[in-house]
Each structure stands twice: as C-alpha cells, then as structure tokens.
Amino acid sequence: MTWTTKEVATLTGLTPRTLRHYDAIGLVCPSRAENDYRVYTQPNIERLQDVMFYRELGFSLHEIASILDDPDYNKLDALLKLRLALTERKQHINTILQTLNQTIQAHQQGVTMESKDMFNGFDASLHEEETQHTWGHTSAYKESSRRTQKYTPEDWQKIQQEHATLYDAFNTLKQNNTPPDDPRATRLALQHRELISNYFYTCTPEIHQGLALIYVQDERFQKNINTHGEELATYISQAITHLYQQTSK
Amino acid sequence: MTWTTKEVATLTGLTPRTLRHYDAIGLVCPSRAENDYRVYTQPNIERLQDVMFYRELGFSLHEIASILDDPDYNKLDALLKLRLALTERKQHINTILQTLNQTIQAHQQGVTMESKDMFNGFDASLHEEETQHTWGHTSAYKESSRRTQKYTPEDWQKIQQEHATLYDAFNTLKQNNTPPDDPRATRLALQHRELISNYFYTCTPEIHQGLALIYVQDERFQKNINTHGEELATYISQAITHLYQQTSK
C-alpha cells in the first residue's frame, strides 16, 4: 500500500506544503515515482506519526529529526516516554485550569489576585528542564536507552518493585523519625545509587547528587515518590546529599 | 504596585524581549516612566494574564488582540469560555493518548495499525471549526481583525463613542415609544450597518441580519448594549430585521 501527497495530507490533517517541507528538510522523505511524484510507503507513514506525536509536545522539527535519527532510537521506549510526557501535559493544563478557576472566582468577587498566583502553570522553563532531562542527549541518557531497550515488561515490573521496596524502606526510617543523616539512611542511599546503576546508567556521585536535586525540584518526581510517603522525596534527597557530605570529609 | 520589565518577566516566565514585542504590536502596552522605562501596572498584568490564557490555546497574537480589544469584550464571559476550551483541549490530548496507547499495543504485538487510525486526534481542522464557532465568524471576522490591527487607542475611543451615540439614539426612539419599524428606527439601522462597514468589515445584509440575531441570542452583546437602555438589544435587533423585510418588499 502506498499513498500520494494529497492522500497523506487528508489522512494526517497536514497540508501538502507541510509534507513537502518535511521532505525538504529531510524529516520524512518519501520515495519517488517515475514522474517524480512523491510516494509514501508504510514506514514513511509511521515515521510521520512519530513526528506528529513529538510535534504535539512542542518539539522543533530539528529536535524531532535528531531524536528519530538517533542510532540508539528505540521506538517502544520512545512511545512510553511520549505517553508520560502527554500525561504530564495534561497535568500542566490542569494547573492552568486551576489558575483560571481562581481567576474566575477572584473576578466574580471583585477581588484582585496576588500577581504571583496569576501565572501558575505558565512558566515553561521548569518544564523545559524536565524534557531536557527526559530526552537530553547526555551520555547517561544514551547508556540508559541502550539498556532499557532490552527490558521486557516483566523486567519493568521488577524494576518498579525494587524501586518501590527501596522507597518504602526509606519511608519506614522516616516514620521512625530517623534523621536523613543516620547511617541507615545513608546505606539506603547507597542502595539507591546501585539500583540506578544496575538498571539504567552508571550513577556517578555527580549524577546521584543531581538526582537528589531533581527529586525535590521536579514536581513530577516528587509526586511519584511521595506516593510512598508524605514528604518522602525531600527525605530521600537529604539522605543522598548527606552520603556525599560524609565521604568528602 | 508597579513592575519593571524584568520583574514581569520573572513573574510570568516570558522573556523581556517577548514583553517588548507585545508592546511593539500593541498587545500589552505598559506606560512609561520619565527615563522611558516600561512601567507595568495592575491592569497591564491582568491583560498579560489574559493574553497567556489565549496563547495557551494556540491563538495568534493578532487574534488575541482583536478578542481583548473587542468593544463587546466581557471578561467573565471570556474566562468561562476559556475554561471550556481548556477542558476541550484536555479531551483532545486524551484522544491522542488513546491513539498513542493503541500504537504502543500494536507495536508490542508486532501488528501494523490501520493507517486511518494512526492519526486520530491530530486533525486540527475540526478543532479549528469549533474555535471559529466560539470566537469568530469566518471571513468577516478575519477582515475585522485585519482592520482592527491598525487602530490606535484614539481610534478605539472614537469607535466606542460612535457606537454609544448610535445606541443612545436608538434608545431615545425607544423611550418615546417609537416602534422598531418606524422609518426613523430604520434609518438608524442603516447607520448601524455603515458604522460596522466603516470600522470592521463589509457588513452585507446577511451579516447584518446575523448581527441582529446575535444581539438577542448572545448574552455578551445583550448585556453590553443594554447598558445604554433597558431591552435595547431587542429593540435594535427588531429595527435591523425590519430594514430588510421592508427592502425585500
């Protein structure tokens, strides 16, 4: 089965011009018929779908190209990440909706809002860092995707479970009012590093400390971790930080 | 309370450049201090918030300007519409997520999807129609935004005044119990059409009759017009309608 430009256009909702543009910049390049007409095949269509997923998330065409053309590109992995990012995007809209609701209320009551509350959810810079963290082309990322490519759904389950177990262990300490710089917490922090190293990428001290920061700065991580206990992300972050304050002494 | 450019930038997450751009195109125009520095006041901030809500929904800056500068603009009403549109947008993302999930499943099972199912939720044309329906009517709307782009604040004042004068004239007739099919009312209806044609878009009889409908159907218009006289919107609407019943005879 093959398609002409117009057919693909109606199929995707894009314009023929857009399709020719994507061809011109090497993003989606159909083969050609004898009369030089573009001929889209199944792989072209699938790639086009990928492109549109990423475009929905606001990636530039250049970025999309480098993601899709990455030698370490793994489709399933990418799709899962996309799903995550899209649900995040939904969350983002929810935040804006909250702000909007507050604004409506304030307006109905004739009250003026505090200006700092008027722009919750709009700030994109934090979100950009997240995406950088998710898709960024650091070596850690590449190593991670190389490894995660091979994981089966059962592997993922196991990984999730090990994470959960560790988080619960942290939470037990926290519930017993064990301070984050307690040796037991430090041991767990070490286990945490090994867990990452085992399943994702070599977790150097720098990266580990980076994670500690992300865990408290990034709502996404925070919420996820905090499902295992209140304020748990902060606690874990402190434990990790202490691990390196200790060793540096 | 006032703000400098940088402060607004950090407050909103926009860049100073963007703020200066919005000023340049007349979208959000702060006043100036003696040293020519931009000074953002509370109204500026509120307008900026409006702009960002609409931008989130993908409106162009020109469209946003013509929405916010609409003489019949009603903030509360607009906020409610925004809320609707944002929840719609969430639904839109859900559709894409469904498509994504199907794609993931197909990929995991090694099946190829039906190509027509691969782009569900992407097609923007339907969504555009919705938006068109909610915020603006077709070519007349576009012409209007083309023209209104060039208007200065003084122009707007003049336009508002001419509208007000006309509405008051209608109201005088109504107060004197002049029926809407009286020649004097018909004359005012003609003036109304010319006023629209002059400042916004070529007001054909069809469009004018459309306006007559909108004036009684759309709360927003009704409320605005009725500030010039009780039930005035209905009266004007009737006068317009009669203008064409007459000429068609």
Place this chain on the structure above:
DNA sequence: TATGAGGGGTGACGTGGCGTCAGGCTCAAG
C-alpha cells in the same frame, strides 16, 4: 482532438513570534 479541471512538481518570497546582537542611556553600589 481539443480542453479544462485537478492533481503533481520546483523555486522564491512573505509572515509571525520571537532570539540575538549592537550601540547607547540610567542608576544604585562600591
């Protein structure tokens, strides 16, 4: 056999929403 509509193609220029300088003024702090 002409013809006209509807598809295809390649330049090339226009546009919107900024980013990114360059060059110069202002102002508080040291």
Place this chain on the structure above:
DNA sequence: CTTGAGCCTGACGCCACGTCACCCCTCATA
C-alpha cells in the same frame, strides 16, 4: 568615578510553514 546590571531602540536572523507563480501530467468530457 567606575562598574555592572538593567533599560532602551533598531536591525537582522530563524523557523515552520502559507502563498504565489509557473510548468507538467493525466483523464474525463465536449
């Protein structure tokens, strides 16, 4: 009195296309 941070105004650059001009091909209908 310098210095650095922040402000200003042009002016150019860039991306993702829209739009237009001009030409080719094909197929149904006159």
